Amino acid sequence: MELFDEHPRPVEGIRVGIGGWTFAPWRDNFYPKGLVQRRELEYASRKLTAIEVNGTYYGAQKPATYAKWAAETPEGFVFSAKAPMRIMQSRALAKTGPQIEDFLGGIASLGDRLGPIVWQFDANQKIQRESFTEFLSLLPRQIDGRALRHVLDVRDPNFVDADYVALARKHNMATVFTDSDEHPSFGDVTADFVYARLMRARSDVPTGYTDSELSTWAKRAHEWAKGGQPDALPTLAKDAAPKRKRDVFVFFISAAKERNPAAAMALIGKL
Numbered sequence: 001m002e003l004f005d006e007h008p009r010p011v012e013g014i015r016v017g018i019g020g021w022t023f024a025p026w027r028d029n030f031y032p033k034g035l036v037q038r039r040e041l042e043y044a045s046r047k048l049t050a051i052e053v054n055g056t057y058y059g060a061q062k063p064a065t066y067a068k069w070a071a072e073t074p075e076g077f078v079f080s081a082k083a084p085m086r087i088m089q090s091r092a093l094a095k096t097g098p099q100i101e102d103f104l105g106g107i108a109s110l111g112d113r114l115g116p117i118v119w120q121f122d123a124n125q126k127i128q129r130e131s132f133t134e135f136l137s138l139l140p141r142q143i144d145g146r147a148l149r150h151v152l153d154v155r156d157p158n159f160v161d162a163d164y165v166a167l168a169r170k171h172n173m174a175t176v177f178t179d180s181d182e183h184p185s186f187g188d189v190t191a192d193f194v195y196a197r198l199m200r201a202r203s204d205v206p207t208g209y210t211d212s213e214l215s216t217w218a219k220r221a222h223e224w225a226k227g228g229q230p231d232a233l234p235t236l237a238k239d240a241a242p243k244r245k246r247d248v249f250v251f252f253i254s255a256a257k258e259r260n261p262a263a264a265m266a267l268i269g270k271l
Contacts, residue, residue, distance in 0.1 A: 007074045007077070008047070008049055009049070010049050010247075013246070013247040013248060014221045014248040014271055017051045019053075020051065020054055025258040026040075031044075041069060048261070048265070049076065050078050050080065050249055052081070052118070052251045053080065057120065078113055078115030079114065080115040080195075081118065082119075083120070086099065088119060088121060093127075093131045094138070097138045108146070116151045116193070124156075127156060132167075133167060136171050137171075150171070150174070151174045155184065160186070161236055162238070164236070165190055169190045172192060174194060177195070177197070178197050179198045180254075185234065186234050187234060187235055188235045188236055192244065192247075193249065195249045196250045199253050201255040201259045201263055205256075207263050208252060208259030208260060208262060214266050214270055218271050220232075220233075221248050222271070225246060227243035227245050228243065229241065251264075
């Protein structure tokens with residue numbers, strides 16, 4: 001299929017994508033008619049520059065599966081992935097080292113397609129600051145000689161404060177910027193990369209977000225990439241992170257999910 005031959009490249013280190021690649025409504029408005037399901041990743045990875053894998057939260061895959069995913073995607077494409085909930089919901093976070101090592105050892109089979117790892121703590125999960133700090137020290141900086149990037153997604157609003165931002169900065173770990181009213185939303189930059197989830201797509205807008213809104217996000221993505229911190233976004237800490245060029249990951253997630261591929265492709269076009 002000729003549509004598979006071309007694919008977008010990251011612009012200024014900015015990658016844009018969606019959550020997953022298997023969603024029935026996309027077979028009516030994203031995937032070409034008649035495309036077999038086994039080729040959906042192949043197609044999606046040539047229209048986007050990243051995909052966030054949510055399925056790993058419910059269960060890690062075998063190394064061979066990760067290697068297969070990597071082989072189906074073009075050079076420059078990356079996956080981000082959520083860590084398994086068996087780790088994230090442990091009552092003894094500080095003792096999850098072996099489980100972390102097992103998960104990362106397997107997903108390392110993605111090779112150079114491995115992007116950020118997302119460590120998600122749900123809103124109803126009460127976190128102790130001490131055990132959380134010990135947990136962060138367990139997250140390795142590299143695997144098989146390849147640098148790792150870690151993303152913290154803490155959804156308990158009582159835990160998310162300036163101290164949390166400072167801790168993330170100390171470990172050079174990104175915190176999720178969530179464009180949503182359902183989760184803590186703050187724009188403090190905490191690492192040498194930025195990770196954003198845009199969660200306000202609407203069904204009545206063909207591209208999920210309006211043209212004006214997408215232009216605004218394109219401008220913010222460029223600002224992040226150049227080392228800035230967009231003034232319009234709320235922050236928790238008094239000081240901004242030092243200015244430096246950064247890679248940026250922007251995902252259209254949830255909300256009117258059927259519109260997310262169109263939103264991502266439109267943003268890529270604006271970038």
